[in-house]
Amino acid sequence: MLDETLLDDGDLLAAADRDGALRVLATAGAQVRAALAAEHDLARVAADGRPRSVLVAGLGGSAVVGEVVAALAGEHSSVPVQRRRGGPLPGWVGPLDLVVAVSMSGRAPEPLRIAAEAGRRGARLVSVCRDGSPLAEVTRRTRGTLLAVPREPVPGAPPPGSRTGLWSLLAPVLLACAAADVLEVDTGELDAAARRLDEEAEACRPSSEAFVNPAKTLALELDGTVPVVLSDGDAAAGAAARAVSMLAVTARVPAVRGTLPDDAGDVVALFDGAFRPAADDVFADPFEDGPARPTLRLLLLADRRSEHRAAADRAGPVLEVAQHAGVRVSELAAEPGRPVERLAQLVARTDFAATYLALGSGLDPTRSPHLADLREVWAERGSGEAPR
Incomplete structure (x- = not known):
């Protein structure tokens, strides 16, 4: 379980985040x-x-x-x-x-x-x-x-x-x-993207409490889940690729991704699989019954804030099916801007969320012992430098 106390304490976060x-x-x-x-x-x-x-x-x-x-x-x-x-x-x-x-x-x-x-x-x-x-x-x-x-x-x-x-x-x-x-x-678009990244860094800063910090909120929503990252738009597709990578290597959370409309069927098919939402049991005892099994969490990344709200858009049907299936949804849509600006906002938010998820779970976001083992094996076999 995510340690919310740590997330709300800037000093504890700094101590846990040894490599900054x-x-x-x-x-x-x-x-x-x-x-x-x-x-x-x-x-x-x-x-x-x-x-x-x-x-x-x-x-x-x-x-x-x-x-x-x-x-x-x-x-x-x-x-x-x-x-x-x-x-x-x-x-x-x-x-x-x-x-x-x-x-x-x-x-x-x-x-x-x-x-x-x-x-x-x-x-x-x-x-x-x-x-x-x-x-x-x-x-x-x-x-x-x-x-x-x-x-x-x-x-x-x-x-x-x-x-x-x-x-x-x-x-x-x-x-x-x-x-x-x-x-x-062009350089103007990249400069605007830099400003968007600065704005996200300010909004997601460690000293900001979870209830007003969008990245900490997203980390809490993803805690104990198997994220399915669904993208709507080209910039969102790039951000989804980054999000899945950061969740895996930084937070050690397995995640899959898909794009709309191509992968809508694959995504909704997961809603009644092994990680489908469990029925609420008010008598469940986590000490006797053990921790609840992880369930799916749909993370929708959209290029534009106005597009995925309309009932007729590409994400609307998937959201409707998710609601009927009881699958919880986290939605993140970029503010208007050129493609790299929108990409920057989506990437920054999910980067911070994955890092908070790692730190709140007691993990070092920059060091994986098994990845270190892989590097050692690769070096012994003369395969060069292992992935980082």
């Missing part, structure tokens, strides 16, 4: 501004014109960058955008295609191998990583474009990892895709 995950999440807006202020050489990306296709390669916490870019491209982009976590570079990639390799450390094996192979095939290569890393060296050697990530984008704040530093990775990738005429994103 909440502080780093609060720097998301500053991460975007640092990327905008960096002297990235995007002229070569723009000079080569629009590519035939884009492949974004990332592993672990960096992998969600590809998910977000593909979601933002949506069905309206004339250039197909694919994401890849591992495996060999697809055979269709050649000189007409753009490969974007993303790794905060620049040491993740899969993006490194994909970048090297892209260079050998003469594909256009853009890498987002720390300078001086193996990925940076491969990029220079193959005459690609390096968009370096600063080690400390916010002086005085803990350095971000691949999970907490999402915007240090995502913002340069969005700039590169805009320069390649793949996405319609």
Whole structure:
């Protein structure tokens, strides 16, 4: 059970959050501004014109960058955008295609191998990583474009990892895709997204009590549940990918996701499965009967606040079925704005919620012993750096 006392005590939260995950999440807006202020050489990306296709390669916490870019491209982009976590570079990639390799450390094996192979095939290569890393060296050697990530984008704040530093990775990738005429994103939209991230950091700050803190409220709603994250809209789809990743790795909560309207049937089919809502029993004794089993919680992420309220929209029927089935729903809709602004609001809210859920459950949001074991096994087998 979530410790509500801890959530309402800023000092206890600070003590539990040993690596400062909440502080780093609060720097998301500053991460975007640092990327905008960096002297990235995007002229070569723009000079080569629009590519035939884009492949974004990332592993672990960096992998969600590809998910977000593909979601933002949506069905309206004339250039197909694919994401890849591992495996060999697809055979269709050649000189007409753009490969974007993303790794905060620049040491993740899969993006490194994909970048090297892209260079050998003469594909256009853009890498987002720390300078001086193996990925940076491969990029220079193959005459690609390096968009370096600063080690400390916010002086005085803990350095971000691949999970907490999402915007240090995502913002340069969005700039590169805009320069390649793949996405319609400009510096004004990213600056507005940075302001939206700042607003969410203020609303979700640790010193704010749970009843007025939207992220703490969401954490309490998700406690003891199996979340089903359903997205309505392209920006919401990117946020859903991030939410499922953060719930799994940060809060250790298994979650699944789907998009409207494609996955509506799969989602409502879960409502009478093993995690269906249990009938209320006023005589239930948690000490004799044990804790209640987890039940489904539908988390609806919507691109716009006004859209999912209408009865005729795509989410309306799913919400109606959920109500009849007794499935509880948490709804999060972005305020009006351009796509990256809406994405920023949804991502920030669920990032903070997942971190509060971890801390309130007595978990370290930045350290998983089993993930550490996986890294050790990978290293012993010579597989390189494990996901983070």
